[in-house]
Amino acid sequence: MDSGDLMVFAAVARMGSITKAALFLDTVQSNVTQRIRRLEEELAVPLFHRHGRGVSLTPAGAQLLPYASQIDHMMNEARRAIGSDSVPGGLLRIGSMETTAAIRLPDVLVDYATEFPQVDISFATGTSQSLIDDVLERRLEGALVCAPVDHVDLVAEPVLTEELVVVTAPWVRSRPESSNVGRQPGWAQFRGDAKIAIFRHGCAYRERLERLLIRQGITSIKRMELGTLDGLLGCVRAGIAISLLPQSVVEGLAEDHRVAIHALPEHEGRVETLLVRRRDVVVSLALSCFVEKLRQHVQPMGDAGDSSDPDVEGVAVNRRLKADI
Numbered sequence: 001m002d003s004g005d006l007m008v009f010a011a012v013a014r015m016g017s018i019t020k021a022a023l024f025l026d027t028v029q030s031n032v033t034q035r036i037r038r039l040e041e042e043l044a045v046p047l048f049h050r051h052g053r054g055v056s057l058t059p060a061g062a063q064l065l066p067y068a069s070q071i072d073h074m075m076n077e078a079r080r081a082i083g084s085d086s087v088p089g090g091l092l093r094i095g096s097m098e099t100t101a102a103i104r105l106p107d108v109l110v111d112y113a114t115e116f117p118q119v120d121i122s123f124a125t126g127t128s129q130s131l132i133d134d135v136l137e138r139r140l141e142g143a144l145v146c147a148p149v150d151h152v153d154l155v156a157e158p159v160l161t162e163e164l165v166v167v168t169a170p171w172v173r174s175r176p177e178s179s180n181v182g183r184q185p186g187w188a189q190f191r192g193d194a195k196i197a198i199f200r201h202g203c204a205y206r207e208r209l210e211r212l213l214i215r216q217g218i219t220s221i222k223r224m225e226l227g228t229l230d231g232l233l234g235c236v237r238a239g240i241a242i243s244l245l246p247q248s249v250v251e252g253l254a255e256d257h258r259v260a261i262h263a264l265p266e267h268e269g270r271v272e273t274l275l276v277r278r279r280d281v282v283v284s285l286a287l288s289c290f291v292e293k294l295r296q297h298v299q300p301m302g303d304a305g306d307s308s309d310p311d312v313e314g315v316a317v318n319r320r321l322k323a324d325i
Contacts, residue, residue, distance in 0.1 A: 001042060003075060006068040008035040009047060013065050017054035066138035074282060088286040089118035095131045095143035096123070098199060098229050100273055103248050104144075104160065104298060112293045119286045129202030135276050142287050146204035147272040156274040159291065160298040162246040164208065164269045165261040169239035174262045184216050187242060187262045193222045197232045197241035200225050204271075209244035212268065233259070 012021040012032065022029040040047050047061035057065065096105060101123075113121065124131075124140065131143035136153060149156040166187050173186040188194075194213055198206035206223075213221060224241050226232045229249070235241050237259055253259045263269060275291060277283065 001039065003071055005035045005039045006064075007072045007075065008032055009039055009061075010065065010068040010072045012036060012048065012055060013057055013061065013068075015054075016056065020054075070138050070281060087118055088116050088284070088289050090284070090286060091120045091122060092284070092286040092290060093122040093139070093141045094124075094287070094290065095134055095140045096125055097128060097131070097144060097146065097203075097273075098125045099205070099246050099249050100144050101125050102229050103246070104273075104294075108290075108294050108297045111297070112290055115293070116286070116289060119289075127199055127202035128204040132276060135278060138278065138281075141281070141284065142275055142277040142290075144273055145276055147274050149274055149276055153279055154276050155279050156276045157291075158272045159275050159294055160273045162248065162271050162273055163263075164205065164244055164271055165247045165250065165263055166209075166212075167233075167236050167243045167245050167250050168260050168262065169237060170257050170260050171239070172242075172260050172262075174260070184218075185262065187260075188213065188216045188218060190218065193220045194218045195222045195224065195241040197224045197226060197235040197243045199232070200227070205244050208268075208271075209242075212244065212264070 008021065008025065011025055012018055015021045015024060018032050018036070019029055022032045025032065036047065043060070043064075045060040046058050047064060048055040049058055109121065109123070112119070124134065124143075126134070128145035128149075131140065131145050132149065132151070132154070134140040135143050136151070144159065147156070147158070168187050196206075196209055196213070198209065210221060213219075222241075224235055226235065232243055232245075233250070233253065236243050237253075247261060250259055250261055254261045275294075277287070
């Protein structure tokens with residue numbers, strides 16, 4: 001297959017019209033039509049449905065598009081790489097977990113966009129599993145997800161360490177009442193079902209919280225799936241449910257006594273955030289510079305903060321709590 005034909009195909013797929021693609025590519029419509037027909041003849045399958053409003057992808061075209069888009073991206077990146085200035089540019093498609101996007105990335109993105117204005121950033125949030133799927137399907141160039149990740153087609157590079165804590169309403173104590181000493185911690189005592197506020201299926205923190213509750217002997221779990229971090233925290237603050245989140249996300253709320261956070265033993269609380277990307281794709285200069293910028297902003301891995309101060313009535317005010325269970 002000719003790379004030029006694939007680039008034309010990708011442009012038509014994005015525009016949904018041969019006429020618009022010709023204008024975008026600064027060529028005549030007949031040239032675009034000829035290239036698409038040549039590609040369809042070579043593959044022996046139709047790639048587009050033709051209709052009055054333009055064109056839409058056939059199933060075969062939808063399968064080809066991620067590969068064509070990647071070739072288009074690599075060709076553009078190769079031109080930039082051999083240029084005299086080697087300045088990152090083009091489209092950078094990255095993703096992140098909601099919690100990481102909320103706390104870790106705002107300053108990174110502002111700094112990156114200021115230093116590299118030639119890069120167009122397409123940013124998506126989701127659960128770890130949905131982001132991994134997007135990288136595998138080439139919809140994203142890279143994504144920040146929760147460890148562990150073990151997939152033959154992916155490279156997973158650690159970029160930061162988070163300290164996970166149980167998050168509850170502010171009146172919930174970490175330690176059990178005197179009558180329950182030696183039993184479950186205070187945050188794990190429920191009348192009836194345990195209610196948890198979590199992101200949708202595929203969230204790694206959700207799975208960890210469920211395993212944690214099971215280890216506490218709690219098997220009756222009611223789940224509240226929410227699409228936003230604000231919604232999740234609102235349910236926790238109201239005492240409707242508990243959650244499991246990075247301490248960096250909720251420590252400000254804890255200091256204001258709007259939630260209580262409860263530490264876990266180090267082997268249960270610490271978790272790595274990984275940057276995942278496809279193994280068979282060349283790392284673009286834009287992504288490489290993004291990772292470098294991210295490392296400049298996040299704390300060194302393994303340094304989760306000071307652990308010298310105790311928690312006060314279940315509300316953590318220091319960066320690293322002493323474990324209560």
